[in-house]
Amino acid sequence: GAGVSQSPSNKVTEKGKDVELRCDPISGHTALYWYRQSLGQGLEFLIYFQGNSAPDKSGLPSDRFSAERTGGSVSTLTIQRTQQEDSAVYLCASRTSGVLYEQYFGPGTRLTVT
Template structure:
């Protein structure tokens, strides 16, 4: 079946602009996660959604970052007033049920802030 999809695959923006990154999880998966992967930092957890529960936002690096999940499916990660240090690959994952279930990753969105 279809895996996790993310769009765009690449995004180049100017410092100070807002960007939106989209994630379509595997159909039927109830949990959705966002991670960031940058050189020298490895994979860092950002936020986690499970069903209708309040999201776990403990990994968001600043209040410029926010995410929502509509209808229990598609999620959008928004970065406001982008900074050069936001440049990274943003990865989305989904899992069939509650953690610690296996997380399946999408291909990622490579964000470059000039």
């Protein structure tokens, strides 16, 4: 009965390093989303996975950002050559196939780029 989990909860990295953020959705949820939450910007959509369909990457801010979802479950968001403006809380959410609007959010990963 666990909800969406994310790891790590906090990540501090140096500018220019690559980071990987992990999301474990609720079991059986077919859709998975990544969002970025930053001061002044609110919640920005990054990427969306639905089953075996091609992901909707329309929210990724640059080609330094990528994500994959293996086996229709766990997802990893990768940020290459991190910049200070990447500092934010990265949220993952999942939902069932039936109810489009009710997304269940994870606790987030707070990324700080120094």
